[in-house]
Amino acid sequence: MIKGFRGTSLVDYPGKISAVIFFGGCNFxxxxxxxxxLVLPERLKELPELDIDHILTELKRRKGFIxxxxxxxxxxxxxxxLLRALLERIKxxxxxxxxxxxxxxxPEVINSLIKENLVDFIAIDFKTAPERYPEIRGDFNKIEQTLSLVRGQVPFEIRITAVPYFISFKELEALVPFMHGAERVAIQRFMNEYERLNPEIDLGVYGPEDLKEFKSFLEGKIDVPVVLRNV
Ligand code: SF4
Structure with a gap:
């Protein structure tokens, strides 16, 4: 289900002015x-659903600009x-x-999108160390499968939101073996300024110096460029 549309963004597609389409629902x-x-079912049903025709009309209005x-x-x-139908029409x-x-x-969905040339760039989140994925209802084996399908097929970046509760040098070290082949690793500062799923968990906040240390740490271990965002 498509639950949101932003006509113009300067930050969501590196190097491009983009429109952004938001799908609702998440398994994590x-x-x-x-x-x-966009995640909690009871919240999601409050948001109006947008159809593909509406999205295409909005995109066409911005043709030449985005x-x-x-x-x-x-x-x-x-x-x-729905995703495939939307991408086919955009293309x-x-x-x-x-x-x-x-x-x-x-991974199966990503594989079919790649085979049909429907995606040009993929941003994959690394949330925490592989063994901690169950804490977010995830399974890192699936992420590993996705990475092996994407590598060499489509340019991709790895995004890490630096949440102190989930990311420290220990977690980064555990993720290093899975970073090869990416265009870049982007470490994003976590601001902790919005409503959260589990307010009882003290997630913490890193400062800019902490993120710079993470960047240096990774640069000493991988051949992939490391960038900082929102610092
Ligand atoms: S941050 Fe986690 S829960 Fe929220 S949309 Fe992304 S994967 Fe889903």
Whole structure:
């Protein structure tokens, strides 16, 4: 289900002015989730549903101004038929590059989108160390499968939101073996300024110096460029 549309963004598709399409629903439950309205079923049903025709009309109005489309969520790959139908129309009617933001939990869906040339760039989140994925209702084996499908097929970045409760040097070290092949690793500062799924968990906040230390740490271990965001 499509639950949101932003006509213009300068930050969601690196190097491009993009429109952003939000899919509702998610199979993970990250306590630091930035958009619980798109995750919790009782909140989701309060948001109006947007159909593909409406989205295409909005995109066409911006033709010549936007240079890409970002598909985000929630988790868009949970709605594989709708997602494929939307992407087919974007490609056929606008031929714009598409970036997909995903938690990486649906390798089969990603595989079919790659095979059909429907995505041009993928951003995959690393939430915490592989063994801690059950804490967010995830399974890192699926993320590993997604990475092996994407590598060498479509450019991708790995995004890490630096939440102290879930990310420290220990967790980063555990994630290092899975970073190869990415265009970049982007470490994003967690601001803890919005309503959260589990307010009882003290997630903490890092300062800019902490993030710089994480960047240096990773640069000493991987050949992939590391960038900081929202610092
Ligand atoms: S995967 Fe993303 S949308 Fe889903 S709960 Fe986690 S942060 Fe929220």
């Amino acid at each position: 439950r990250c306590p630091f989730c930035y958009n619980i309205d 240079s890409g489309v970002v598909i985000t969520g929630g988790e868009p790959t949970l709605h594989s038929r 056929a009617e606008l031929n714009l590059p598409v970036k997909l933001d995903t938690n990486g939990s649906q």
